[in-house]
Amino acid sequence: MSSRGAKVKNGHVTTQEYHMKDGKMVFDAKVLVGATKQQHGLPDYAHSPNSKYIKENPDGSFREMRVYDEFGFPIIEIGYHPEQRLTNNRHEYILHYHIFDSDLNRSLGGKLWDAENIHIYDFYRHYLKEYGL
Secondary structure: OEEOOOEOOOOOEOOOOEEEEEEEEEOOEEEEEEOOOOOOOOOOEEOOOOOEEEEEOOOOOEEEEEEEOOOOOEEEEEEEEEOHHHHOOOOOEEEEEEEEOOOOOEEEEEEOEOOEOHHHHHHHHHHHHOOOO
């Protein structure tokens, strides 16, 4: 499935941090949940090229989605959670995105909605609409 970077001798990567949620998929994106009740993040790398993974909140609502390139590296993350740098409020939920550079550093892209970054929102709209966003 994916990894957080732990490599074994045969080159494959493994993790016990998360698993697929009861085989749930949203279109071609696998929905992952933590293996324990402790918080987990989405994989840093994906084994499958051009993968998409979604992380839900405990109540089943959308938390974030990460998209990976043909080499398994993350390229964009769509989030719906507080982002104080965008709202000046650490409790206000906002649909936004982050992008990754070639060194896998994540940077804030901006808000996603009808009036801002609509081209990115439109590209991922069908996933987001499944969660009412």
